[in-house]
Amino acid sequence: MKQLTSALLVLCALTLPACEQAFAPAAEALLIAPPLGLPALPIPPDSPLTRARIDLGRTLFMDRRLSHNNTLSCAMCHVPEQGFTSHELGTAIGLEGQSIRRNSPTIYNVAYVEQLFHDGREFSLENQAWGPLLAGNEMANPSIGYVIEKIKVLPEYAGRFEKAFNGRGPDMQTVGQALASYQRTLVSANSRFDRWHFGKEQGALTAEEKAGFELFSGKAGCSSCHLVGDKQALFSDNRFHNSGIGYARSMGPAKKHRVQLAPGVFVDVEDKALNAFEQPLPDVGRYEVTLDPADSWAYRTPILRNVALTSPYMHDGSLATLDDVIEFYDGGGIDNPQKDPLLRPLGLTTQEKRALLAFLGSLTGDNVAQQVAEARATQPGDRPPAHDPASTFRRSY
Amino acid sequence: MKMIKTTNLARNVALTLALSAVLAAAPAFADETSCSPFTPLIKGQEDLVYVWTLGVKGIGDGSDKLVTVDVNPKSKTYGKVIHKLSLGGRGEVHHVGLSDDRRFLWGGALDSNKIFVFDIGTNPAKPKLTRTITDFVEKTGFVGPHSFIAMPGRMLITPLSNKKDHGGETGVVVYNNKGEYVSHEQMPKTNGGDGYGYDVGINPQKNVFLTSSFTGWNNYMMDLGKMVKDPEAMKRFGNTSVMWDMKTMKPLKVFQTPGAPLEVRWSWNKGDNWAVTTTALTSKIWVYKQDAKGEWQARDVATIGDPAKIPLPVDISITADAKGMWINTFMDGTARYWDMSDPMAPKEVFTKKIGSQVNMVSQSYDGKRVYFTSSLLGNWDKKAKDDEQYLKLYNWDGKDLKLAFEIDFYKEKLGRAHHMKFQARDLSTLQPLDVAQNLPALLARKQ
Numbered sequence: 001m002k003q004l005t006s007a008l009l010v011l012c013a014l015t016l017p018a019c020e021q022a023f024a025p026a027a028e029a030l031l032i033a034p035p036l037g038l039p040a041l042p043i044p045p046d047s048p049l050t051r052a053r054i055d056l057g058r059t060l061f062m063d064r065r066l067s068h069n070n071t072l073s074c075a076m077c078h079v080p081e082q083g084f085t086s087h088e089l090g091t092a093i094g095l096e097g098q099s100i101r102r103n104s105p106t107i108y109n110v111a112y113v114e115q116l117f118h119d120g121r122e123f124s125l126e127n128q129a130w131g132p133l134l135a136g137n138e139m140a141n142p143s144i145g146y147v148i149e150k151i152k153v154l155p156e157y158a159g160r161f162e163k164a165f166n167g168r169g170p171d172m173q174t175v176g177q178a179l180a181s182y183q184r185t186l187v188s189a190n191s192r193f194d195r196w197h198f199g200k201e202q203g204a205l206t207a208e209e210k211a212g213f214e215l216f217s218g219k220a221g222c223s224s225c226h227l228v229g230d231k232q233a234l235f236s237d238n239r240f241h242n243s244g245i246g247y248a249r250s251m252g253p254a255k256k257h258r259v260q261l262a263p264g265v266f267v268d269v270e271d272k273a274l275n276a277f278e279q280p281l282p283d284v285g286r287y288e289v290t291l292d293p294a295d296s297w298a299y300r301t302p303i304l305r306n307v308a309l310t311s312p313y314m315h316d317g318s319l320a321t322l323d324d325v326i327e328f329y330d331g332g333g334i335d336n337p338q339k340d341p342l343l344r345p346l347g348l349t350t351q352e353k354r355a356l357l358a359f360l361g362s363l364t365g366d367n368v369a370q371q372v373a374e375a376r377a378t379q380p381g382d383r384p385p386a387h388d389p390a391s392t393f394r395r396s397y
Numbered sequence: 398m399k400m401i402k403t404t405n406l407a408r409n410v411a412l413t414l415a416l417s418a419v420l421a422a423a424p425a426f427a428d429e430t431s432c433s434p435f436t437p438l439i440k441g442q443e444d445l446v447y448v449w450t451l452g453v454k455g456i457g458d459g460s461d462k463l464v465t466v467d468v469n470p471k472s473k474t475y476g477k478v479i480h481k482l483s484l485g486g487r488g489e490v491h492h493v494g495l496s497d498d499r500r501f502l503w504g505g506a507l508d509s510n511k512i513f514v515f516d517i518g519t520n521p522a523k524p525k526l527t528r529t530i531t532d533f534v535e536k537t538g539f540v541g542p543h544s545f546i547a548m549p550g551r552m553l554i555t556p557l558s559n560k561k562d563h564g565g566e567t568g569v570v571v572y573n574n575k576g577e578y579v580s581h582e583q584m585p586k587t588n589g590g591d592g593y594g595y596d597v598g599i600n601p602q603k604n605v606f607l608t609s610s611f612t613g614w615n616n617y618m619m620d621l622g623k624m625v626k627d628p629e630a631m632k633r634f635g636n637t638s639v640m641w642d643m644k645t646m647k648p649l650k651v652f653q654t655p656g657a658p659l660e661v662r663w664s665w666n667k668g669d670n671w672a673v674t675t676t677a678l679t680s681k682i683w684v685y686k687q688d689a690k691g692e693w694q695a696r697d698v699a700t701i702g703d704p705a706k707i708p709l710p711v712d713i714s715i716t717a718d719a720k721g722m723w724i725n726t727f728m729d730g731t732a733r734y735w736d737m738s739d740p741m742a743p744k745e746v747f748t749k750k751i752g753s754q755v756n757m758v759s760q761s762y763d764g765k766r767v768y769f770t771s772s773l774l775g776n777w778d779k780k781a782k783d784d785e786q787y788l789k790l791y792n793w794d795g796k797d798l799k800l801a802f803e804i805d806f807y808k809e810k811l812g813r814a815h816h817m818k819f820q821a822r823d824l825s826t827l828q829p830l831d832v833a834q835n836l837p838a839l840l841a842r843k844q
């Protein structure tokens with residue numbers, strides 16, 4: 001925690017004009033000096049980072065009681081030890097086990113995502129937080145007010161909002177800002193790749209990893225979507241592309257599923273053998289936001305930093321390993337009318353695939369252990385409120 | 398109605414007296430099978446069946462319930478629901494367990510992590526909720542309290558998951574009869590252990606208990622069809638079982654029993670030293686037996702149905718003499734009777750389709766009455782017309798199962814029928830199991 005503070009957080013001098021206008025006089029604003037490889041951290045002027053807000057946001061992020069039945073925190077789906085995603089599920093499940101049709105994306109470097117969610121339907125972390133809190137199949141709270149009243153009656157939060165927000169208690173904006181503040185600090189870079197490419201440390205990458213980067217930005221064409229700049233690299237264009245995975249899921253023929261029964265023991269199960277159970281949920285991707293047929297089955301290009309830690313891959317978690325991802329791209333994606341023309345069969349040799357894989361493994365930031373430890377050091381408490389917030393609510397004005 | 402006193406002293410005295418009385422008694426234990434050996438049994442006609450019932454959105458009040466059914470054929474309300482107790486909310490209620498004196502029923506919820514304690518002694522026909530334990534996660538870090546097996550003055554509880562990542566790593570937990578947390582242990586992750594847990598069966602004669610392993614919240618809460626199609630999810634099942642030292646609560650040996658070994662039953666035949674389980678995914682019967690040197694060994698002794706079709710063996714029920722065992726396969730809704738006279742070479746001798754899906758099976762002490770219920774897990778049950786929810790009683794004459802009554806749990810606006818426990822209206826008729834010789838040592842163990 002100390003280390004993180006000194007490495008990433010610099011106290012903002014209150015004389016800086018930007019700081020002055022953004023803060024109430026007493027607030028201590030923090031600026032995050034971006035680690036090597038990342039651009040300056042985008043921070044909305046009306047939601048400045050402060051130590052108190054970050055700490056409060058982390059507590060909220062880890063608190064299972066923020067779901068209606070006290071079982072799901074943000075961190076149960078964005079698990080710190082699992083790259084702030086979930087290794088154990090292709091697509092997530094929410095309250096009472098309800099199905100969610102998409103993979104939990106990593107929260108690392110989420111501050112740099114311009115349009116949030118796989119389909120880009122939300123534009124700020126402040127607003128995004130209310131999505132899972134209220135979605136009936138995620139944390140499933142009955143209402144905005146219910147969440148706020150619940151936080152008010154949980155003793156662990158007494159006074160913390162007021163301290164972080166200049167006397168303001170929990171409300172729709174402060175809850176969103178606290179969660180956003182914490183998530184913005186989950187920056188992770190200064191990877192071996194960054195030290196080689198931007199820091200010019202020759203020995204930071206192996207020859208194979210360097211060859212992998214050549215392919216990534218050359219023959220394999222990855223960097224036309226997973227952008228690498230001159231001074232920094234997000235490995236994303238923050239745009240939406242159709243690779244065919246979503247198309248095949250919605251439109252493809254019924255298929256057989258290879259099902260693992262025990263380590264090394266598999267059987268093939270036909271779709272129709274599972275007819276008695278829930279049918280797959282529809283998903284048309286970016287189209288659902290813009291209603292433009294050209295956007296059908298397009299999903300946002302993910303930031304590839306820490307990608308070795310964030311399996312399984314793609315919006316539906318359908319590719320288990322980075323090997324599978326490379327095989328998928330080598331095949332040129334899955335043909336469909338809206339497929340991105342940038343995807344084409346690559347003809348990679350085995351050696352080239354190995355090099356690409358090695359390169360992707362060099363994108364892991366240097367502060368992962370700290371970020372995980374910091375999240376886990378937060379113990380929000382497990383005890384549900386003694387009374388349901390709805391049963392104790394009294395108007396206070 | 399005659400009542401048994403509940404003070405510890407009285408109970409100990411009762412059990413000590415029982416000890417001398419049963420030294421020469423016949424082998425005991427049927428299902429009554431999944432009871433703890435410390436719990437006194439109903440050796441005659443059971444009067445009541447409690448059905449731990451999952452609330453379903455849109456069915457009745459939508460809430461989880463304890464449903465009491467009159468099952469005494471001499472009674473006017475035979476085959477009828479005579480009492481229901483709504484608990485408020487849906488918490489994925491799953492299994493129940495009887496206290497050491499059979500005056501209390503503990504029921505767990507795999508999602509809400511609540512443990513409900515019902516008084517079934519004062520008026521067995523009208524169970525009363527006396528305590529709701531809500532500190533399980535706080536005290537243990539575990540999620541999904543599953544099995545409840547009584548020990549003297551205590552309840553041994555095996556959960557399924559943990560609060561950190563909702564995966565399968567978990568442990569074993571002890572609470573006392575007052576509902577207070579006592580201790581917990583992590584499932585072993587060394588010597589081949591995978592950290593997963595599920596059921597527990599104790600054998601005080603051997604000073605051991607055996608635990609099996611299933612999967613974490615992520616999987617047991619997920620739609621079964623979705624899970625089967627998710628290769629990541631399917632990698633997260635337990636593949637081990639563990640023999641523990643009962644007194645020290647330390648693992649003795651880890652067995653590789655791949656594919657989710659579930660229910661654990663011991664043979665209570667005099668001189669027998671074996672337990673049995675079935676694996677849900679790989680459809681095997683495993684027997685755990687001491688070898689000539691006294692070391693516990695696990696052996697895969699038979700295959701149930703066609704494993705390629707994933708029949709999903711779920712609950713099992715062993716007969717009082719351990720010569721036979723019911724095995725339910727969920728997917729084809731079939732009950733299968735296995736001849737266990739040679740436990741190392743069991744044979745399937747009878748099958749019958751019970752419904753579109755079947756999960757739990759409980760037999761009376763004499764094996765003549767066999768009860769079935771339908772629900773496995775809220776989100777694993779079949780959907781639409783295949784989602785039959787019932788309690789069915791069959792009479793078993795050793796050759797065929799004949800339906801005596803059935804209750805449609807949807808028509809009755811109850812929900813999903815899951816775990817069952819029997820009760821007698823007159824608790825003075827209860828009789829102890831013949832394991833009492835170990836009790837003094839057990840009761841003297843360090844608190």
